[in-house]
Amino acid sequence: MAGVSIATVSRAINEPTKVADATRRKVTDAIARTGYTTNAMARSLRMRRSNMILILAPDVGDPNFSNILVGLETEASKRGYGLLIGNTQNDPSRETDYLRFISSNQADGLILFTGHLPFGLSQPSHHTVLPPMVAVNEPVLGQDIPFVGVDNFEGARIAAEHLISQGHRRIAFVGRARNREINRLREEGYRAALGGADIAIDPRLIIDGDGTTESGRAAAELMFVRDALPTAFLCVNDATAMGVIIALNARRYDLPRQFSVMGFDDISFASFLTPSLTTMKQPRHRMGEAAMELLLTLLAGEKPKSREVLLRAELILRNSVSRPNS
Structure with a gap:
């Protein structure tokens, strides 16, 4: 025509x-x-490119996920890409099932929130070609996978130094988990801040936790059982901090006059707690944009400027931290 x-x-x-x-x-x-x-399916077959990105996340209900997702989608849309979301629930079989989008050319690359290679790729054979992929929020240890996230060590160090600047010397860390790199780095930041202020670290004030609200509540109760009370709690994330606050409020303590509590992440409800939560804000939207920029650079066959992008967390001052009660 x-x-x-x-x-x-x-x-x-x-x-x-x-x-x-x-x-x-x-x-x-x-x-x-x-x-x-345009017939997108026919175009995909002809060009051998789907213009879709597969996102694997262990829990799409994670408060951090949605804001990072907005950044991912914003940048992908600018470049003509769409997103497929796989909620793995840490189930190896689900991860393997989602990989069919890669093997059948329904997705061109991977964004990983899981902290590990998908089960179907974790032990690749000599002829397996790994698709372009980028880890977000949680790095993939032992693999040369590009990573975009917050500087967890530096963020936790700043958080602990803020508590120290308020006069706290007995500061608990809630959320030790050797199998999670985020938790390990935040604990190391806490240790570095105390060491820099010549504050001896009391092992009784470092409590295991899996990042849930219940783990925070249980950690606060454990402090009373141990009879080794801190004046401040530095929590590995905001959900843990909420659990600590719930436990202390249930015992009718006056916060922050009797105990200070600090979180990490600045999730949506952090400002609505009683007291409102002082925390470290992750630039989640920018994390998503940077991760997608990096992945699309790899898909274009170009060499990225850096294979690791660490963004700074921002100290958000609210009402859950004050000077210790003399």
Whole structure:
């Protein structure tokens, strides 16, 4: 209908600046008359590219996930990509099932929130070709996987130094977990801050936790059982801090006059706790954008400027921290 070749139609649609204005108008008019729309599946088969990105997350209900997802989607949309979301629930079989999107060319690359390679890729054979992938929030240890996240060590160090600047010397760390790199780095930041202030670390004030509200509540109760009370709690994340606050409020302590509590992440309800939570804010939207930028660079066959992007957390001052009660 336009009187031009298939290749010219393709250029007029995908690279209009490379086609003469008169030719582009002919193609545009023909499109309008026929109601033509691109068949995405046929295009994917022809180009061997789906323009879709697969995201694997252990828990899409994680308060951090949604804001990072917005950043991922924003950047992907700018570049003509869509997203597929796989909620793995830490189930190896689910991870393997989701990988069919890669093997069947329904997705071009992977964004990993899981902290490990998908089960189907964790022991690749000699002929397995790993798809382009980027880890977000939780690094994949022992693998050369590009990573985008917050500087957890530095953020926790700043958080602990804030408590120290308020006069606290007995500071508990709630959320030790040797199998999670985020928790380990935040504990190391806490230790570095105390060491820098010549404060001896009391092992009784370092409590295991899995990052849930219940683990925070249990940790606070354990402090009373041990009879080794701190003046301040530095929690590995905001959910843990909420559990600590719930336990202390249930015992009718006056917060923060009797105990200070600090979190990490600045999730949506942190400002609505009683008292409102002083915490470290993760730049989650920017994390998502940076991760997608990095992945799309890899998909374009280009070498990224850096294979690790660490963003700074921001100290958010609210009402859950004060000077210790003399």
